[in-house]
Amino acid sequence: MERIYVFDTTLRDGEQSPGAAMTVEQKYEVALQLVRLGVDVIEAGFPVSSPQQFRGCQVIAEKVKGVVIAALARAVEKDLDLAAESIQKAEHPRIHTFISTSPLHMQFKLKKDPETVLEMAKHAVRYARSKCAEVEFSPEDGTRSEVPFLCRVLEAVIKEGATIINIPDTVGYTTPYEFERFLKAILEGTPNIDKAMLSVHCHNDLGLAVANTLAALRVGARQIEVTVNGIGERAGNAALEEVVMCLHVRKDQFPYTTGINTRQIYPTSKLLSTILGFPIARNKPIVGENAFAHESGIHQDGVLKKRETYEIMTPESVGRDESKIVLGRHSGMHGFSKRLKDLGITLSEKELKEAYERFLVIADRKKEVFDEDIYAIIGDQLGQEVDMYALEYFNVITGNQSIPTATVRIRRGDELLEEAATGDGPIDAVFRAIERATGITGSLQEYNVQAVTPGKQAVGEVGVVVLFDEHRCVGRGASTDILEASARAYLSAMNRYRALKGNHKEEKEVKETQ
Numbered sequence: 001m002e003r004i005y006v007f008d009t010t011l012r013d014g015e016q017s018p019g020a021a022m023t024v025e026q027k028y029e030v031a032l033q034l035v036r037l038g039v040d041v042i043e044a045g046f047p048v049s050s051p052q053q054f055r056g057c058q059v060i061a062e063k064v065k066g067v068v069i070a071a072l073a074r075a076v077e078k079d080l081d082l083a084a085e086s087i088q089k090a091e092h093p094r095i096h097t098f099i100s101t102s103p104l105h106m107q108f109k110l111k112k113d114p115e116t117v118l119e120m121a122k123h124a125v126r127y128a129r130s131k132c133a134e135v136e137f138s139p140e141d142g143t144r145s146e147v148p149f150l151c152r153v154l155e156a157v158i159k160e161g162a163t164i165i166n167i168p169d170t171v172g173y174t175t176p177y178e179f180e181r182f183l184k185a186i187l188e189g190t191p192n193i194d195k196a197m198l199s200v201h202c203h204n205d206l207g208l209a210v211a212n213t214l215a216a217l218r219v220g221a222r223q224i225e226v227t228v229n230g231i232g233e234r235a236g237n238a239a240l241e242e243v244v245m246c247l248h249v250r251k252d253q254f255p256y257t258t259g260i261n262t263r264q265i266y267p268t269s270k271l272l273s274t275i276l277g278f279p280i281a282r283n284k285p286i287v288g289e290n291a292f293a294h295e296s297g298i299h300q301d302g303v304l305k306k307r308e309t310y311e312i313m314t315p316e317s318v319g320r321d322e323s324k325i326v327l328g329r330h331s332g333m334h335g336f337s338k339r340l341k342d343l344g345i346t347l348s349e350k351e352l353k354e355a356y357e358r359f360l361v362i363a364d365r366k367k368e369v370f371d372e373d374i375y376a377i378i379g380d381q382l383g384q385e386v387d388m389y390a391l392e393y394f395n396v397i398t399g400n401q402s403i404p405t406a407t408v409r410i411r412r413g414d415e416l417l418e419e420a421a422t423g424d425g426p427i428d429a430v431f432r433a434i435e436r437a438t439g440i441t442g443s444l445q446e447y448n449v450q451a452v453t454p455g456k457q458a459v460g461e462v463g464v465v466v467l468f469d470e471h472r473c474v475g476r477g478a479s480t481d482i483l484e485a486s487a488r489a490y491l492s493a494m495n496r497y498r499a500l501k502g503n504h505k506e507e508k509e510v511k512e513t514q
Contacts, residue, residue, distance in 0.1 A: 001251075002222065002255070003222070003257055003259075004256045006226065006258055006260060007039070007040065007070070007223050007224065008042055008228070010030065010231065012044065013232045014228065015027075016232060017236065019277075024059055027059075028059050028063065029275070030228075032064065033264070033267070033271050035064060037264040037268050038258070041070055042060065043072060043225075045060075045071060046072040047073070047082040047085075048078060048079045054086050057071050057086035058087075061087040061090035068090075068093075070095070071084075071086050073097045073124075074097070075098065075121055075124035080124065081131075083096075087132075095135050096166075097124045097135065097136070098138035099120055100141050101139035103144075103145075105140060121139075122156045125137055125160040125162045126160045129161035139153055139154070139167070142169065143167070147185045147186065150186065151185075151186060151189035151190045154186065158190070163197065164223060165197070165199065166199035166200065166201055167183065167198070167199070167221075168203075169202045169209075170201075171203060176214070176215035180218060183200075186198075197222050200216040200221045201237070202216075203236070209230070209239070210238050210243055225237070226238045227240060228269055240260075241269060241285070241286040241287055241318070245285075245286050245318065248313070265287065265319055266287055267319050287318070287320075291320075297334070321474070327359070327369040331369075336355075337352060345374075345499075359374070370478070388412070389411070389412050389438060389491045390412075391408070392416065393407075394408045396483055404423050404425055404429040405421070405422050406420065406430040407433060410438065412438075419433050426483055430487050431444065431487075434494070438494060440497070442466040442490075442494070445466065446463070446465035447463075447464050461485065462477050462478070462482065462485040462486045462489040464489045464493055466490065466494070469497075471501075473493040473496045474493060474496065475493025476488075476492055477490075477492055
């Protein structure tokens with residue numbers, strides 16, 4: 001299969017998203033993760049735009065090895081000088097220079113005639129080649145450029161030494177079929193195009209960035225310019241995770257390979273989301289909370305019988321945990337009984353039917369039914385407390401000049417457990433107090449909080465992933481008080497761990513008996 005090269009511009013175009021600015025240290029951290037992910041090129045920044053941009057490129061070029069490090073520059077000598085200086089210590093440096101070629105941009109943005117633009121492009125590539133062995137050239141607003149003039153520019157810059165020709169759909173204007181025809185016209189109209197690699201850079205203003213990128217591969221593009229989570233100017237860029245997984249899943253349509261380690265996709269997505277403070281949309285393909293979640297009873301039944309009925313890839317293939325069965329008003333008996341089994345609860349057929357009827361009543365009032373709700377349903381139905389930890393009371397003392405201290409009271413059946421602890425912050429103190437009370441210690445792997453209702457009195461939902469021994473357990477809690485929601489989420493994860501241990505113990509005893 002032919003190799004597709006992944007050019008990641010998260011640290012340059014992605015960082016141009018409003019509110020997405022990163023410190024030098026954060027850019028370096030993301031760059032290291034991009035290496036683990038397996039990208040071929042990291043566009044580290046636009047050095048001329050600010051001293052911090054220059055320094056970010058410099059640090060990444062000096063410290064990040066094993067990939068091409070590119071810096072962006074306009075077709076002017078000052079930009080090119082700073083770009084070359086910023087990446088001079090890279091193992092594999094590349095200068096990426098650009099100039100607008102569409103009639104609209106040349107007239108109103110550059111205020112220059114086409115012949116002047118042509119000469120500027122030639123000079124920029126020639127000048128860049130004198131400072132760096134590898135030069136990429138982009139005609140900005142390429143898809144709204146006139147093909148005959150664009151072919152003249154590309155032929156000239158290739159003669160000057162550009163070895164990568166990138167065609168940007170700068171404003172996300174083109175469509176897949178149109179883009180294919182446009183690229184074919186360029187390939188046919190540029191005599192020396194075979195001396196350069198064809199690349200594409202697609203924006204998502206019409207939601208077509210991924211589709212346009214895939215269309216470009218069909219006609220000969222072999223480098224794709226993408227960003228993690230699809231961040232970037234305006235509506236963003238083609239999302240790395242979506243393009244890569246399209247190639248991974250649909251090899252029948254796209255017989256290509258990349259250097260991407262797909263199991264690093266989700267960790268990379270989460271790292272960037274955490275650093276920027278940009279939440280990932282729940283319905284975002286590949287990395288969204290709902291990407292491998294099933295609520296419909298028909299879907300749950302199918303997935304539980306055979307995963308492929310409703311999943312075209314495994315969550316593990318992108319570095320995620322197993323698929324999630326979300327319990328709600330659309331859930332069926334199969335999904336409900338599977339959750340009971342996961343929680344270590346065994347019911348007779350009659351009890352299961354009665355519990356399911358009670359579950360449906362609650363599901364009609366809530367968007368999602370949590371494990372705590374299920375425990376309450378079962379406990380009420382059987383007239384007894386289910387063997388689980390439940391939060392009875394908590395109190396937190398905190399401030400910017402005091403050590404956060406938490407006291408918790410936890411019920412387990414008829415037993416009340418009470419403990420206090422200090423922590424680095426109020427939530428850490430609550431978690432430590434819970435661990436002291438229960439005698440179970442875990443390692444917090446992920447912590448997420450989001451509002452599930454609007455307004456000042458919004459209900460906050462907290463999700464945690466906690467590592468107990470070798471078990472990664474997910475917990476959720478909701479409350480108008482985030483500290484309370486956090487405590488409930490941690491106890492939810494702890495209860496799931498205890499259920500898993502109980503299941504494993506029962507399985508072991510059965511095997512030993514046999």
